[in-house]
Amino acid sequence: xxxxxxxxxxxxxxxxxxxxxxxxxxxxxxxxxxxxxxxxxxxxxxxxxxxxxxxxxxxxxxxxxxxxxxxxxxxxxxxxxxxxxxxxxxxxxxxxxxxxxxxxxxxxxxxxxxxxxxxxxxxxxxxxxxxxxxxxxxxxxxxxxxxxxxxxxxxxxxxxxxxxxxxxxxxxxxxxxxxxxxxxxxxxxxxxxxxxxxxxxxxxxxxxxxxxxxxxxxxxxxxxxxxxxxxxxxxxxxxxxxxxxxxxxxxxxxxxxxxxxxxxxxxxxxxxxxxxxxxxxxxxxxxxxxxxxxxxxxxxxx
Amino acid sequence: xxxxxxxxxxxxxxxxxxxxxxxxxxxxxxxxxxxxxxxxxxxxxxxxxxxxxxxxxxxxxxxxxxxxxxxxxxxxxxxxxxxxxxxxxxxxxxxxxxxxxxxxxxxxxxxxxxxxxxxxxxxxxxxxxxxxxxxxxxxxxxxxxxxxxxxxxxxxxxxxxxxxxxxxxxxxxxxxxxxxxxxxxxxxxxxxxxxxxxxxxxxxxxxxxxxxxxxxxxxxxxxxxxxxxxxxxxxxxxxxxxxxxxxxxxxxxxxxxxxxxxxxxxxxxxxxxxxxxxxxxxxxxxxxxxxxxxxxxxxxxxxxxxxxxxxxxxxxxxxxxxxxxxxxxxxxxxxxxxxxxxxxxxxxxxx
Numbered sequence: 001x002x003x004x005x006x007x008x009x010x011x012x013x014x015x016x017x018x019x020x021x022x023x024x025x026x027x028x029x030x031x032x033x034x035x036x037x038x039x040x041x042x043x044x045x046x047x048x049x050x051x052x053x054x055x056x057x058x059x060x061x062x063x064x065x066x067x068x069x070x071x072x073x074x075x076x077x078x079x080x081x082x083x084x085x086x087x088x089x090x091x092x093x094x095x096x097x098x099x100x101x102x103x104x105x106x107x108x109x110x111x112x113x114x115x116x117x118x119x120x121x122x123x124x125x126x127x128x129x130x131x132x133x134x135x136x137x138x139x140x141x142x143x144x145x146x147x148x149x150x151x152x153x154x155x156x157x158x159x160x161x162x163x164x165x166x167x168x169x170x171x172x173x174x175x176x177x178x179x180x181x182x183x184x185x186x187x188x189x190x191x192x193x194x195x196x197x198x199x200x201x202x203x204x205x206x207x208x209x210x211x212x213x214x215x216x217x218x219x220x221x222x223x224x225x226x227x228x229x230x231x232x233x234x235x236x237x238x239x240x241x242x243x244x245x246x247x248x249x250x251x252x253x254x255x256x257x258x259x260x261x262x263x264x265x266x267x268x269x270x271x272x273x274x275x276x277x278x279x280x281x282x283x284x285x286x287x288x289x290x291x292x293x294x295x296x297x298x299x300x301x302x
Numbered sequence: 303x304x305x306x307x308x309x310x311x312x313x314x315x316x317x318x319x320x321x322x323x324x325x326x327x328x329x330x331x332x333x334x335x336x337x338x339x340x341x342x343x344x345x346x347x348x349x350x351x352x353x354x355x356x357x358x359x360x361x362x363x364x365x366x367x368x369x370x371x372x373x374x375x376x377x378x379x380x381x382x383x384x385x386x387x388x389x390x391x392x393x394x395x396x397x398x399x400x401x402x403x404x405x406x407x408x409x410x411x412x413x414x415x416x417x418x419x420x421x422x423x424x425x426x427x428x429x430x431x432x433x434x435x436x437x438x439x440x441x442x443x444x445x446x447x448x449x450x451x452x453x454x455x456x457x458x459x460x461x462x463x464x465x466x467x468x469x470x471x472x473x474x475x476x477x478x479x480x481x482x483x484x485x486x487x488x489x490x491x492x493x494x495x496x497x498x499x500x501x502x503x504x505x506x507x508x509x510x511x512x513x514x515x516x517x518x519x520x521x522x523x524x525x526x527x528x529x530x531x532x533x534x535x536x537x538x539x540x541x542x543x544x545x546x547x548x549x550x551x552x553x554x555x556x557x558x559x560x561x562x563x564x565x566x567x568x569x570x571x572x573x574x575x576x577x578x579x580x581x582x583x584x585x586x587x588x589x590x591x592x593x594x595x596x597x598x599x600x601x602x603x604x605x606x607x608x609x610x611x612x613x614x615x616x617x618x619x620x621x622x623x624x625x626x627x628x629x630x631x632x633x634x635x636x637x638x639x640x641x642x643x644x645x646x647x648x649x650x651x652x653x
Contacts, residue, residue, distance in 0.1 A: 187385035190352055193372045194379045195399035195454055205402070209389040 053271045056264035068265035076242045077250035078269070083158070084233075084246060085226040088165045092222050093215065095166075096173025101207075104181040105189065118174045126168050130235025133164050156238030161246065164232035169225040173218035180214040180288075181207075213288030217281060224277040228270055303328045303490040304349060304458055309358030311344055318344040319514045321358070326458075326492060331484050333501035334494045336511030337537070342494045343462055345511075349492065350460050351375045363457045378451030378489075382463040384443045386435040392446050393431040396421055399454035421449040424483070441472040448480075452489075461493035465500060477504055498538045502526065510534050532648050535575040542581070542618050544574035544645075553647045556613060557592050562647045571650040576642040578607070578621035583630060584639050591641035594618055596632050610640060 026034075058065055068074060102108075103115055121129065135141045137154040147154060154160045188210070192202040208215075230248040237244040245253065247270060254263035304326040311318045319341035326332050334342040347353040349360055351372035359368045367375050387395050394401075396418045400409055409417065422428040425445035435443055444464065451459060464480070465473040481504050484491055495501050501508050502522040510517040510525060510533075518530040529535035536543065546555035548570045553562040555574050562572070587593070594610035597617065601607075606627040610618040618640060622630075632638055 187381050187383065188387055190372065191379070191381060191385040191387070191450075192398070192402070194350060194352070194375075194377065195402065195450070196373055197398070197402040198373065201402045205398070206387055 050271060050275075053264055053268050056260065057268040059264075060261050064261055065265045065268075068259075068262035069269065071262070073242050073245070074250060074262075074266050077245050077247045077266070080158075080161075080245070081227055081247040084161055084165050085223055087162045088169060088226045089219060089223050091166055092170055092226075093173050093219055095170060096177055096218060096222075097215070099174045100177035100181050103178055105186055115178070118171055118178075121168050121170050126164075126229065126231030127235055129167050130164050130232035133160060133167070133232075133236050137163075155236055156240065156244060158244070160236040161233050161244060164236045165226050165229050168229050168232050169222045172222040172225065173215065176214045176218035176221075177211055180211050184210055213284055217284045217288060220277055220280050220284065224273060227273050303330075303363060304492065305359075305361035305364075306345070306349065307359045307361070309345070309348060309355040309360065311341075311348060311353065311356050317514050319348075322514075322516060324509065324516070324519075326490060328490050329488045330490055331481070331504065331506045332492045333505035333508045334492065334511060335496070335498060335501040335508050335538075336517075337496055340511040341514040342511045346460050346462055346492065346494045349458075350377050350379050352379075376454070376457045378454065378456035378459040380444070380447045380451050380459070380461040380464055382466050384435070384447040384467075386443055386446055386450070388435050390434075391431065392422070392427065392433050392435070392438070393418055395435070395446055396449045396453050398450065417453065418449075421453055424452075425449045439472075440468045441476055444468065444476060448483075452487075457490070459489045459491040461491065463495055464493055465497070466495070473500075480504065502538070510537065512537070529575070529646060532573055532575065535646060535648075540578050540619055542576045542578065544576070546572050546574065548572045548647070548649055553645075557590075558642070559590050560642070560645050560647060562649075564649070573648050573650060574642075575646045575648070576644065578619040579605075580642055580644045581618070581620045581622075582641045582643055583608070583610075583620055583622055583626075583632075584641070585630060585632070587639045588641065591639045592618075593637055594640050595637050596634050598634070599627070599632075601627070610638065612640075 025031075057068075069078075099114070099118060103111060103118075134155055136143060137147060137160060138144050139148065139155070141155075152159075154163070188206050189202050192206045197205065228248055229246075230252070233246055234249055234252075237246065237249060239245055239249055239253065241253065247266060251263050251267045251270070254260075254266065304324075306322055306324040309322045310320055322341075322345060324345075334345060336342045344353060348355050349362075351360075351367065351370060351374075355368070359366060361367060362375055362377065372379075387398065390398070397414050400414045400417065403409075418431075419428060422431055425448055427442060427445055427449070430438065430442065430446075435446065438446065444467075465476055468476065477500060493504070502525070505522060507520065508522055508525045509519045512533050518525055518534045520528075520530075525534060525538055529538065535541055544555035544558060546553060546558070548554075548562055548564055551561065551563050553560045553572045553574060555572070558574070560574065564570070582591075584591075592612055594612045596608060597611045598609040599606055601624065604624055605621050606624055608620040608622065608627075610620055612618050620640065630638070
């Protein structure tokens, strides 16, 4: 841990790190104690549960594992989850881009309010968010009668699940982009305009290359959340087996039916998604820090 | 070439510029000079189309450009911090303006290459074409920004604090270089600066801004020798200020007396401004002068800068030739007499 912490410090502020002064270092015993406490904590709360998922999933062998995932209910859940993510992520990438563009490149009334609202989905419990959608589009909700008349199903169907997922995973892309776009300012876009570029050319040739790593990072986090969302989806989906159950809900249903091995087998898929997300995120962050460092250096020299 | 007519712009309650009119003839190199917040950058951005005037019009090349955005105005603009496209090479930065042209008017790839090479040679950076902006020094970035602005063959060139972000030595070099470049290509240019030395050395014409209005508009010599207002007198160059009164055709500042013809027998408060090199220093009292003691003298090349303490304890800055100083042979604490050869007097209405 100590090494990692020191490593991070060196990367972000190489000149600020004071030389180690022997008189001020903690005694060896204290250092060992602190390090082991931190490590123990990590092992107990992160590593053991993760490993436990795979151990339980494979308890009855590889065959049972594959069977649990290949079972029709599980397959339907996997497809539904992928479909929801495929609809949610592009929508949120687009919303995030527009919101970030509006907030950072223009001044308008209510801008601060909008910036605060973007974080709302993080502040609201997903279950509450789900209930809001039920209240809006459900059979007895505000738009319910009208939707029923026109034979449009939102709640307990795919549109409701997508809406709820969009809501809970909205802030990821917007937040990442706002941070980067705010730091880089408007001058490059102004310069492009003065050189004759239209809005689209400016976006494609100037803005997008500057924000691509932040965008990718936001998309990765958004995808992870979309694949793993439980609370909001659980409320709006109605849990119709094989129809509106996503992977996290399927896991819970199996568990409640005492099908522990099958439950953990399906859960292991989500665990894999989590690990892959972490790896991708680390890679992207490193890349974006490199380009970001270049920009910061440019700003300092300027 | 550029015609600004009655332009006004406010940001909320703050009046950045008020009813400014300004005309820049073809080929002129004009400086907008003023302290920060005086409105000079706002005016430059309005000319460029990066900001809109609340009232008034902007003509460029005889064409009314008021309603047009930055895109249609055909102006070259160099930002204070250059705003180079950080992910593009120097070459691509310069080529950008040509690449984004509509297909019908876009030059061929070979033409673009030739033009970029030519421009990079002009700014003496052809050997850095493949570098990224982050790999360049400040002065090099500045010149890339200039080449990029020139690539679209603008009708006018606008520069916002073009040397503000550079260190002193590079600034001096680039200044000389930019003046030569201007004389070579003869492009109508307007630059914004808060550095009076820069404005006086570089520009054909200096427009002094303060509080959103033009204080004075003239050649560098006019602005220095005939400041139109107390603000211009103090803002440009070092100056000694005297406070006194005007009585029956004479301005009196303690023992100092200067003719100042006034209509009728009006009495007013007066402020007198004299530059350090316009003060004569003698050992004997020849009348009409002030006495002062030498506080400090620093020989700087052919001139000596002296700080004198006047009768009222205020410091006077004097600059005299080295030979004169040697002739005076005055020591610290010794008394001398000071008389202005020239003084500009501004009357202030009595409160």
